[in-house]
Amino acid sequence: MPKITLIEFSGQDHTIDAEAGKSLMQNAIDNGVPGIDADCGGACACGTCHCFVSEDWLAATGEADAMEEAMLGMRPDRADNSRLACQIEVSDELDGLVVNLPEFQM
Amino acid sequence: MNQAIELPDPNSIPLEQIDVSDGRIYQQDAWRPFFARLREEAPVHYCADSAFGPFWSVTRFEDIVAVDTNHEVFSSEPAIVIGDMTEEMEVEMFIAMDPPKHDVQRRAAQPVVAPQNLAQMESLIRSRVCAILDNLPVGETFNWVDEVSINLTTQMLATLFDFPFEERSKLTYWSDVAAGSPEIAGGDVDQEERIPALMECLETFNRIWHERKGRDEGFDLITLLQRDPHTADLPDRPMEFLGNLMLLIVGGNDTTRNSITGGVLALNQNPAEYDKLRSDHGLIPGMVSEIIRWQTPLMHMRRTAKQDVELRGQQIKQGDKVVMWYLSGNRDESAIENADDFIIDRANPRHHVSFGFGIHRCMGNRLGEMQLRILWEEIMRRFSFVEVVGEPERVRSNFVRGYTNLPVKLHAL
Ligand code: HEM
Ligand code: FES
Numbered sequence: 001m002p003k004i005t006l007i008e009f010s011g012q013d014h015t016i017d018a019e020a021g022k023s024l025m026q027n028a029i030d031n032g033v034p035g036i037d038a039d040c041g042g043a044c045a046c047g048t049c050h051c052f053v054s055e056d057w058l059a060a061t062g063e064a065d066a067m068e069e070a071m072l073g074m075r076p077d078r079a080d081n082s083r084l085a086c087q088i089e090v091s092d093e094l095d096g097l098v099v100n101l102p103e104f105q106m
Numbered sequence: 107m108n109q110a111i112e113l114p115d116p117n118s119i120p121l122e123q124i125d126v127s128d129g130r131i132y133q134q135d136a137w138r139p140f141f142a143r144l145r146e147e148a149p150v151h152y153c154a155d156s157a158f159g160p161f162w163s164v165t166r167f168e169d170i171v172a173v174d175t176n177h178e179v180f181s182s183e184p185a186i187v188i189g190d191m192t193e194e195m196e197v198e199m200f201i202a203m204d205p206p207k208h209d210v211q212r213r214a215a216q217p218v219v220a221p222q223n224l225a226q227m228e229s230l231i232r233s234r235v236c237a238i239l240d241n242l243p244v245g246e247t248f249n250w251v252d253e254v255s256i257n258l259t260t261q262m263l264a265t266l267f268d269f270p271f272e273e274r275s276k277l278t279y280w281s282d283v284a285a286g287s288p289e290i291a292g293g294d295v296d297q298e299e300r301i302p303a304l305m306e307c308l309e310t311f312n313r314i315w316h317e318r319k320g321r322d323e324g325f326d327l328i329t330l331l332q333r334d335p336h337t338a339d340l341p342d343r344p345m346e347f348l349g350n351l352m353l354l355i356v357g358g359n360d361t362t363r364n365s366i367t368g369g370v371l372a373l374n375q376n377p378a379e380y381d382k383l384r385s386d387h388g389l390i391p392g393m394v395s396e397i398i399r400w401q402t403p404l405m406h407m408r409r410t411a412k413q414d415v416e417l418r419g420q421q422i423k424q425g426d427k428v429v430m431w432y433l434s435g436n437r438d439e440s441a442i443e444n445a446d447d448f449i450i451d452r453a454n455p456r457h458h459v460s461f462g463f464g465i466h467r468c469m470g471n472r473l474g475e476m477q478l479r480i481l482w483e484e485i486m487r488r489f490s491f492v493e494v495v496g497e498p499e500r501v502r503s504n505f506v507r508g509y510t511n512l513p514v515k516l517h518a519l
Contacts (some may be wrong), residue, residue, distance in 0.1 A: 039456040045175045045463035048456075067175060070465050073209055076217045104221035106472045 002095035025085035035101035042086035048105040141434035161427040165434035167441035180409035198349035268326035364508040368401030393450035399458035
């Protein structure tokens with residue numbers, strides 16, 4: 001089981017035993033990590049699973065497709081390492097992944 | 107109004123004769139069997155003949171998400187309601203624009219309603235909520251819509267724009283005029299009234315804009331638009347300026363107003379839920395989402411197909427109107443358990459379509475939720491029961507699902 005660390009805006013961190021094959025968003029929700037709303041349930045349609053992938057992991061987590069890009073474009077706090085957690089599929093290769101959560105989801 | 111004209115029975119007429127654009131269906135609260143049949147028998151349904159011309163109806167949750175997120179094929183131009191706008195005065199709102207124009211304008215306006223900003227507004231909004239609630243008569247019958255829903259929503263709008271407080275009723279008037287044109291709300295505002303009203307709105311905001319220029323504190327909408335380089339010269343493009351203002355005024359007006367009324371009605375129709383709330387005020391945030399789902403303040407959004415496209419086996423042609431019925435998506439059992447029931451402690455209350463999805467997803471969603479949360483926190487501190495004591499009167503519209511009257515009586519704690 002890949003271990004993934006999510007850091008809330010307050011600095012509080014949560015290391016979870018993630019399940020490969022599921023999205024990062026789903027893993028965070030299943031483990032009760034606060035700070036991800038996921039209003040649309042993972043359809044890349046709401047933008048409320050916004051997260052920031054740490055620099056070292058950008059390559060391994062892949063790139064946002066056009067729809068994800070469009071949704072990210074609407075976030076006022078969008079950064080270069082912004083991703084939607086529902087569009088990152090967890091695999092064993094992501095063991096050790098660290099992501100930061102934003103101050104708010106909207 | 108028009109109660110005498112009977113609606114057709116949705117279960118006995120031929121499928122192709124079903125026309126859900128008739129505002130009386132919602133005025134009479136008769137929509138449930140219409141959409142139940144469409145979801146079941148024709149989830150992508152063509153109405154060849156309506157007062158607004160032919161249109162497709164998309165009624166299942168999953169299909170609504172698919173259309174809403176496919177802005178390449180389903181355009182928001184020229185209009186996002188079933189009826190086309192009249193062209194005498196085209197106000198440019200980004201809700202009815204496609205990328206890239208939409209994205210630029212939305213990005214400029216969005217920070218205004220970001221949660222950081224909202225946190226700064228919370229105490230002001232709360233004090234206004236308290237003042238309104240403290241002045242309500244206990245034990246007397248009054249119209250909740252006028253005294254609370256409209257009053258409160260108007261004050262919230264004034265707060266958002268830092269609009270001269272004594273003149274705030276103008277905001278509601280402009281919103282009603284802009285949104286109440288017959289083609290949108292099925293209301294009776296005509297062009298003769300509409301154009302001068304919108305001109306007055308533009309002039310007023312031009313004046314405020316110039317008065318406020320150079321002021322560097324403040325987090326109101328005008329100040330934020332002035333600070334952003336993309337919008338700092340907005341008044342030079344009057345129709346766009348007016349469009350952005352109207353969108354924020356209209357967007358936050360009918361929607362919040364009718365959610366405030368809808369919540370009271372829903373709790374009265376479901377006394378066991380009201381009891382749950384009385385014993386645990388911690389349920390308020392989830393209940394707010396459930397109220398917004400149950401009410402579905404905007405019943406539809408329309409798109410126009412930019413190319414021929416197939417959806418659930420139906421051939422949609424370029425130029426066809428495609429209407430996403432959020433009201434129906436929110437009652438779709440395949441996406442939401444016990445979708446017809448009002449349940450304030452649902453497992454996943456934010457999973458609804460009332461705010462739409464995709465790049466046009468409601469920009470004010472967290473603001474709307476916050477307003478309702480504060481209101482219910484303060485109601486529960488004061489009253490044991492907001493009792494509905496008469497029949498609600500509803501708006502005749504196929505777009506805004508709303509109320510004009512809800513008689514209530516307050517019971518002290
Ligand atoms: C319960 C309250 C509200 C409901 C149900 C609601 C509903 C909606 C819906 C259905 C859309 C279109 C979504 C789509 O096409 O996919 C929308 C867009 C929008 N709403 Fe709201 N709204 C609410 C409150 C507000 C408030 C308080 C504001 C004030 C700032 C607001 C501002 C907007 C704006 C600016 C848009 C256009 C977004 C775009 O086109 O990118 N809304 N809203
Ligand atoms: S959960 Fe909605 S975009 Fe990721």
